[in-house]
Every structure is written in C-alpha cells, then in structure tokens.
Amino acid sequence: MKQYVWTRAVTLCAVAALAGGVTTGVAAAADAPQAPVVTSTQYPDDDNWHEGVGSYGTFVIDSASDDVVSYRYSWLGGATQTLRAAEPGAPVSLRWMPEKRGVTYLQVQAVNAAGTFSSRITYYVKVSDGRTAITHWDPDSQSGATTGSGVTFGASGPSGTSVASAASFDGTDEAYANLDSTTDTAQTFSVDAWVRPDATGADATVVGQAGFSLGATAGSGWSFTLPTADGGTTRLTGGAPEKGEWAHLVGVYDGEVDTARLYVNGTLTGTATGVVAAGGTDALRIGDHWDGQLTDVNVWDRVFVPGEITDVATRKAQRLGYWDLESATDGQSPANAGGAPLTLAGDASIYAATDDCPWNPDCTPVTYPIVGSGDLLLDGDGDYATTPTALAPTDAGFSVTTKVRIDPDTATRDMTVLSQPGERTDLFTLRYLAASRTWQATVAHEDRADAPTTTVDARYDVGSSAGDEFLAVVYDERTDQLRLYVDDTYPSATASVTGADTWTPTGDLQIGRGTAGEYLTGEVDELHTYAGVLSQTQLAMLQAGGVDIT
Template sequence: MKQYVWTRAATVCAAAALTVAGTTGAAIAAEAPSAPVVTSQEYPDDDNWHDGVGSYGTFLIDSASDDVVSYRYSWLGGSTRTLTASEPGAPVSLRWMPETEGVTYLQAQAVNAEGAISAGTTYYVRVQDGRAAVTHWDPDDQSGAVTGSGVTLGASGPSGTGVASAAAFDGTDEAYAALDLSVDSAQNFSVDAWVRPDALSADSTAVTQAGFALGTSTGPADAPVWSFTLPTADGGTARLTGGAPEQGEWAHLVGVYDAEQDTARLYVDGELAGTAESVTAAGGTGTLRIGADGNSGHWQGLLTDVNVWDRVFVPEEITATATRKAQRLGYWDLETAPDGKSPAYAGGEPLTLAGDASLHAATDDCAWNPDCTPVQYPLVGNADLLLDGDGDYATTPTALTPTDAGFSVAAHVRLDEAAATRDMTVLSQPGEHTDLVTLRYVAASQTWQAVVAHEDRADAPTTTVSAPLGSSSSAGEQFLAVVYDEKTDELRLYVDYNYAADTASVTGADTWTPTGDLQIGRTLTADGDTDHLAGEVDEIHSYAGVVSSTQLSSLRLGGTDS
C-alpha cells in the first residue's frame, strides 16, 4: 500500500477544541448533522490525475448543518484526527502534501455540538508524479548558462547513475556557471547536485542563489562538512551540516526548504543529515551560480546534475536519485565448458579451466532406487567447477575493476574436507605488484578472509575482514560475497545468511584499477602460484559498484540478478 506523509492541518481560525472519542448513547439520540462536502482546487475528485508529489493542496471540508463544531478525518482509513471549526457551522481547511504517486482517499465526518456524528464522506485523490525541476544544469544541458574559463567540460559523471558527464571547476574566480532562476527561495523549494571535491575546503560553494547555499562549511575541529545554508527573515542564518566530504569521492547533496512547515533539511547520499525547524527563510530570486558564491568560496572539483524545484523534493525521490547501481562485469554459471571455457553471461569473457580443472555434474537414481549410493550434487544447478588442489585453477580476462563507488564479488564454495588443514584461495584479482582483493580460507583459524590492498605495490597496507566457517554443512558449503563500499568507507564480508559477517573501515583508502586476469582457485605471487583450492566453486558474480542486500539475497539463492 502506498504511504503518505502528513503535514500541518489548520482550521480557518482558532476555537475551543472538541475531542470526539466515539459515538455515545447521547450522540445516537441527537440528530446527526449533514455529511460534509469536500472540495480542493489543487486535487479535485474528478477522475483525473493532478500535481503532484511534493506539492501542497488545500481541502475545504463543510457541512450544510449550522450546528457543526468539528470534523473528524482520516487518510486511507488510517488514524482519525479532528479539526475544530472557528464557529458553529463554519467550514475547516486542511493542508496536505503527498509523498508518493497513486490513488488515495480522504474520509470525513461532521460532529455537532451534541456530539452527534454525520455519515461519512469519501473523497478520492489521484496524485501524479512530482513536477520536474524548474532549472536543470549539467555539462550536456547547460540551460543557457554563462560559463567562466575556469570550467572544463568532458569529465565523467558518478558511475552507477544516469548522469554520464561532469564539469571540472578549477577553484579560481573564473570557475563558475551562472543562469537565471525563477524560484523564490522564501517559498517551498529544493536543490540538489552531484559533487566531487578534488581539494577539501571548509567553505566551498557548489550551488548558490540569493536565498541559499549548498556546499561545505566548517565543522568540528575545523574540518569541512557538507552544508545547506539559508539566510533567515530575522537577519540570521540557518546552517544545516552533516557528513564528511572526501577528496576525490562523489556525493549527492539535497537541500529542502518547506515553507509550510518552516523546516529545512539537508540530505547527503540519500540520508537525512541535518534538520532545522522554526525556520523562516529570507528568500530571494535572481541568478543561480554553480561552483562559486561571488566571494571566495570557489569550488575545486567536479559538479554535475544540478536541479532546483519549486516544491518539496521528497525522501523517496531523494533516495532513488542518490542510489548508485552496481554494474555487472561478469557472471559465470559453470554449467558448461566447451573447449575448456565456461561462457560468461550478461557481460564478461569466458572462464578458462586450467590444470585438471573440470566441471562436476553428478547424478544418481535415488529418487526411485532405495538401494542407491547418493552422490554429492553441484552447489547450484546441474554443474560446478571442481578443483583438486594440485595445480587446478581457472582464469578470465574480465578483471574485477572497481568504479568510484567500489566493487562487489560473490561465489558459492564447498571445500574438500580432507584438504581443509591448509590455506586455500577462492579467488584473487592481481595488480601489477600485489592483489587488489583476495578471498581465501585460513586453516589455522577455520575462517574466511577478504583482504584488500590500498595501493598497487608489494608493501601496500591492507584491510582484512574475517568470518568463521559457517555451519551450513560439514564440508563448508557456503555463499561468500565481498563488498568494498566507497560511500560508507567499509569493506564487508558476507557468509550465507550472516549479513554482514564482518565489516572494517577503509576510511582514507581508495580502490585502484588492477591488471591481469581474475584468478579462481589460486593466488599468484612473484614466485608462481600458491594456495590452490581443493573443492568446488559455482555461480561467480563480479560487479563494479556495490550490490544491494536484495541482490545479495537473490545471488545466495542461486538467482542471476538479471
């Protein structure tokens, strides 16, 4: 069922409140008032779709009876609330803003001075998607912007989004884009932008206008924090802050001002980072400036996809806009391997089997033969990759290449119990001097480990996460996944149902582009290969970016996430 967020409900003017707890015997005896009539200019009940998500509307509720003192109402059959009339027989008005598109309904009843309650009125509202942004700017659609010489086009936008390009701002006086903006920031408005600082400053402006600024400001210990700033009508300033900018990393910023609620909000990467209430914005109109505030707060880094709305940009929209989807690099189901190559699906090169590696596809007749000898079935489907631990492995040129959002890799694994007394590698992704990531079994502690190097050098610092060998089977049959999340600065290891089995901070570390083929069942070293896996591997998935928990659940159950 679609959900809606309630805003303030106001009567025409104040009066003594009447609380209606229910229908009493006296209420039944009294003559019931006429059922109310509901009207709305913004959201008429006329079988048509109307604006829209993030836009307020007024609903007038009136009864023909002159003794009505209050009205009971509810939305979608939810909790009942009461509005009090300014005087007997006067109508009341309700302000409401939908947060999702779809059909909903308002139910209302009139209550007279004796407590008698009228029959109910149901008023249907058909809400369409929110209005598009009044102003949009990106390097491919500059909307008539005047751009300074300190802006260079041609950079890439944040991966995993629909934003393909970005512009580089060099931090000088000429690093700006300016365009007309018709929105009055004393009224409801919202602004968002994708931003990537290439130099950290406590006072950098990404987007500004007379009535607001979105960028960075000074936080605790003089460190930069994301900020949304509003001059207020009393001559002061409302400044909302939250989140820590990181050099070279994209962030999605949203500032929202709800003039009906006198509330301002800052969202960072889809999450609410700061709220200020009882804010009356001074507002303003005029030029929208991107990358500079006309003073010293020039932006040094990338900017793209700037939007300004004359409405509230609601949380569901913000989350959808800020979400960066993982991009599949390769998927190998290991069901077949013609000519020793297991084909990739949905992208990627084949996985080439080496040594004595083979596909294991066991069958038995136990379904109808009570005297059968059961065999061990493949992990998923009809076959999986069988490795004997004595030089077997598989490789593919489709490297596990991270984006600026991170990377993810997953596989189903079953160890050979007889070989579980030594260390074994499930997969590894070599660079020129070290492995970007290694997923392995450590015999001494009977744990799974994911190790990520921070740089491509032999003595690079690493981050390790570990999880105990699961108990789903004595042979260690497990679903394993490694996720490197640049946004949250976390390295996560997932084992079967344990989400997350282990997590470690990688703050200050960045992923890097590896070289060489993805290795299945071994680790390459300067002296050759080592830690060969004895067991089975199946359903290998690799992604640039971060897979969601829903995707992980699907992969664990043998889904293809296609």
C-alpha cells in the same frame, strides 16, 4: 486463475467496514450532524490525475449543520486526527502534501458540540508524479548559462546513474556557471547536484544564490545554508567530502512548516525547524570556486521528497561478469553474461555427476554439483582458473559473490577462493583460514607491496548444507564499509574503510589461488562480479540462484 476487479464502491464499503465507522448512505443517529463535504482546487475528487508529489494542496471541509465544532479525519494508512472549527458551523482547511504517486483517500466525519459523529465520507485523490525542475543544468543541457574559463567539459558523470557527463571546475575565480532562475527561495524550494571534489578542506559553493548556498563548509562537511528573514543564518551540515568520490547533495526548504533539510547520498543528515527564509530571486551561481567535477543541478519550486531523493541518489551496480561453471570446451568455461571466459589451469575441470536414484532404489547416490549440472572442481595441487575480466571497482565500490564447497574437517591449510591482482599487490582476496575455520576478505587501498589493507573475518557456517557456502564481499564507498556475507544477506562481519580508497587493477581475476599460491581444494560455482554495491535484496536474489539482480 481467478480474477478480481475492485470497484470504487466495493473499496469504499470495505474500508468503512474495517474502520468500524458508518458509511455514507447508512442512517446515523437522529441528532448526528450532516456528513461533511470536502473540496480542493489542487486535488479535486474527479477521477483525474493531479500534480503531484511534493506539492501542497488545500482541502476545505464543511458541514451544513451549524452545530459542528470539529472534524475527525485520516488519510489512507495514517492516524486519525482532529481539526477544530473557529466557531460552531464554520468550515476548516487542511493542508496536505503527497509523498508518492498513486490513488489515496481522505476520510472525514463531522462532530457536533454533543460529541455525536456524522456518517463518514471518503474523498479520493489521484496523485501524479511531481513537477519537473524549473531550473536544470548539466554539461549537455546548459540552459543558457554563462560559463567561466575555469570550467571544462568532457568528464563522465557518476557511474550507475542516468547522468552521462560532468564538467570540471578548477577552483579559481573563473570556475563558475551563471544561470537565470525564477525560483523564489522565500517560498518552498529544493535543490540538488552531483559533485566530485578534487580538493577538500575549504569552503566551496556547489550551487547558490542570494537565498541559499549548497556546498561544503571547512571543518564541517557538506552544507546547506539559508539566510533567514530575521537577519540570521541557518546552516545544516553533514557527511564528509572525500577527494575523488561522487556525492549527491540535496537541500530542501519547506516553507509550509518552516523546516530545512540536508540530504547527502540519500541520507538525511541535518534538519532545522522554525526557519523563515529571507529568500531571493537572482541568478544561480553554479560551482563558485568549486575544485572538482559537478553535474545535474536541479531546482524545484516544491518539496523533493525522500522517496525521490533515494531513487536519484542510488547508484546501480553494473555487472562485470557472470560465470555459471556448467560446462567447459577446450579448457574454457564461458561467461553467461558479460566478461571473458574462464580459462582452466592445472587439473581444474568442470565437475558433473548424475545418478538414477529417482527410479532405482538400489542406486549409489553421487554428490551433485553446488548448483545446476556442473561446478568448478579444484584439487588444491596447482588447479585454478583465470579470466581477464578484472574485478574493477568504481568510486562507489565493488561486489562479488560466489558459492563454495569445502570440507572444513579435512582442510588443514589456508586456501584462497578468489583474488584480484594488480601490478604489485592484490586489490582483493577471499580466503579460508584453516586454524580458525573462518572466511577472510582483504582489500588493499593502493597498488604497492606495503599498501594499507582492511580485513574482515567471519566464521564458517557449520550449518550449511553439504558444506556449501554462499559468500559475498561488498566494498561500499558511500557507507565506508567493507562487508563479508556468509550464507546470509545480513553481513557476518563489517569493517570501516573511512578515508580509504580502491583502485583499478590490471591483472586477471583468479579463482582458486592467490598471489602466494594457497590453492583451493574444493568446488566453486555461480561467480558474479559487479562494479558498485549490491543491496541486501539483490544479494538475496543471487543467493537464491538468480542470474542477475534485475
């Protein structure tokens, strides 16, 4: 295997060559100004790591030539821009904020009044992670907070995150936690929290002080409010609080560019420019009259950047079970990771077939299992399999994927691939509809016989190999969507589930039959179930034969 070692000098030469400029040390035009010098207190070019993401630094750019009128500069991957000197020969200052950790560089050329460029210099910066929050509160780390009697502890935090616990606030005058904070909200700051309302429709503060309020505004949704220096108020709103659902809220005030932003569940929902915050430095008020759960409050004296927000707001799917259906012993096919075994019923069996075609030209080829050396074979006459490992959603949703083989040319009746019963109805069913040659996923929003449902339909993929189909169903509470995937990692069909909920079923997960029978004639393989939402990348991993999403 060849190994490549990139040195700083080699990288510099390559970058300069690609940029079409002149590198330091190469002769410039006789009348060219001297190359600029860059200095920065916050981000010196000294081969050390410096804080960090979300924090501004100043770069002073100067040339010894007294006829320089401007400087052309660009950051790695960015467009070339120009800074003009206040007078010939004067230095210029550049303010810059890194949005990700790593090594980057600034390239600069001086330009004189005749329009002649100096040689290009490259200034390297090693950016570390951003500073940690200067104020933090959660039920396990209260940081000296004073808590009212309307706050109780012991609730669980949002699933799929690193936040283990939450506090419950009862919405009364005693539903608060007061916490000292050194944040000057007239300057750049960011604030975030995880919240789960038990009631909606009223004004409520998640966290605030004299200089800001992050919470909910009646009739408008989630909100980030800033009193301004001119005596006015800037309020950003976005997203819709839903009872019983966790949401991640972030308010950012960037005093460098006088801009405020609101993020809900990792998505930018509101921006205001020209905002000069009035600020304040008094104590934080957490959960003032909040009715619901609340946890993981943080305040930073810097910009919490989009990449960080996405990472924190993303709730990771948690595997419930995986069955590869390669074998069965005593009528049970084991779970490979998580979950109880699948119990085979009726004439259900694990189909395995081999031939000697690789070395025998006169062989009779067999039909191989969908994946690997075995799959679940069902004859449609009372065959099915079950497992007590139910498809149990979180408030983030659920995901299920499998591979199925049927013959649409001989399938003359509707058939059920998967169903998850509750006490009175099925939480979820995945079916094949013969008349229309479509796959159909249905979710019931309550466990009752006449519960409202949401359904999505997608055509059978006639181009699938040997009739094999990769099917995935994702119920996404964050985007309020039910998505059905057929042999692709882009949804084949989507339906809105805004305002609808899921519930925790009590029955065994069924493979190959539904509540009304509809036994499947075909084969099933590679069954994965998750609490939470699988991303497009994770679906692609499972479609390609991966055994997990990590």
